[in-house]
Amino acid sequence: MTTRRRSAAKVWTAVDFEFDLGVPLDGDRAVATVEGGPLQGRRVALCVCGGIAAYRTPDLLRALRKAGASCVCYCTPTALTFVTAQAIEWAAASPPVVDLDGRAAHVEPPGGVAIDLWLVAPATASTLAKLALGIGDNAVSTALCAAIGQLERGQTRIAVAPAMHGAMLNSITRGHLATLANLGVEVLAPRGEDGKAKLAEPAVLVAQVARLMS
Numbered sequence: 001m002t003t004r005r006r007s008a009a010k011v012w013t014a015v016d017f018e019f020d021l022g023v024p025l026d027g028d029r030a031v032a033t034v035e036g037g038p039l040q041g042r043r044v045a046l047c048v049c050g051g052i053a054a055y056r057t058p059d060l061l062r063a064l065r066k067a068g069a070s071c072v073c074y075c076t077p078t079a080l081t082f083v084t085a086q087a088i089e090w091a092a093a094s095p096p097v098v099d100l101d102g103r104a105a106h107v108e109p110p111g112g113v114a115i116d117l118w119l120v121a122p123a124t125a126s127t128l129a130k131l132a133l134g135i136g137d138n139a140v141s142t143a144l145c146a147a148i149g150q151l152e153r154g155q156t157r158i159a160v161a162p163a164m165h166g167a168m169l170n171s172i173t174r175g176h177l178a179t180l181a182n183l184g185v186e187v188l189a190p191r192g193e194d195g196k197a198k199l200a201e202p203a204v205l206v207a208q209v210a211r212l213m214s
Contacts, residue, residue: 029093037068038210044069045115045147047140048088048096050078053122053163053199057083058091060121063202065093067210072097072110076127076140097139106136106143115156117209118147121188122163122199125173131160131185132176151184157212159186163199186212 025032033040044064048054057073064071073088073096080098089095097105109115120127120140127141136142150156160180162169177187188208190197200208 029090031062031065033066033068037066039064039206039213040068042069042116042213043072043109043113044209045072045074045109045118045143046092047074047118047120047123047127047144048076048079048083049120049122049124049127049140050076050081051122051124051163051199052082054079054082056199056202058087060202060205061088061091063206064209065091067206069209070111070113072115074098074105074140074143076138079140097143100139100142106139107146115147115150117213118144118156118158119161119205119209120144120159121161121205123160125162125164125168125176128160128162128173128176128180132179148183148185157186158184159188159209159212161188161199161205162190162197164197166195166197169197 046057046061046064048057061071061073071092072094073092075085075088075096075098077098085096085098094110097110100106130137130141131144131148134145134148136145144158147156147158151158160177162173162177181187188200188205191200192198
């Protein structure tokens with residue numbers, strides 16, 4: 001009868017877990033900006049509405065910043081049930097505008113720098129209706145009312161990225177999109193899947209924004 005020798009078990013040490021983490025950035029909220037990025041020097045206001053796709057906001061903000069944009073974020077109250085203000089502040093490197101107060105952020109964006117493009121993503125049926133009808137009842141819709149006036153003067157651009165269940169993309173919502181498009185608002189096509197209008201991937205949205213800014 002023969003016996004087998006049990007192979008010695010590996011003894012792990014701290015050296016085995018020295019991972020390559022790359023070169024540290026200058027601060028936890030910094031991003032590795034692409035040199036000569038397509039949005040270099042651009043100021044983007046990201047308006048986040050209360051759809052489930054709002055949970056992707058930090059990734060979108062980081063992608064915009066990596067492309068060279070500086071960002072400010074506006075949120076509806078419902079949006080913050082899907083993504084936290086703390087996560088947005090970390091990703092944007094500035095706190096989101098949630099309430100309108102004496103700082104008049106709807107006409108004077110934080111930092112006092114003019115907005116090159118207002119990106120509404122995700123754009124819900126409710127916010128699209130408010131924008132088309134000129135209703136301003138929260139930080140996002142009120143800021144967009146002012147942005148429409150700036151758009152009409154050639155001072156900024158606006159793009160909306162609809163994201164909702166397919167049943168909500170009905171004739172009324174499509175009519176609101178047509179109204180906005182006739183005002184000069186860019187409508188970014190959603191990613192159609194499972195009968196839903198889903199928010200496009202961050203890289204796709206950044207490419208679309210860069211195209212509008214070129």
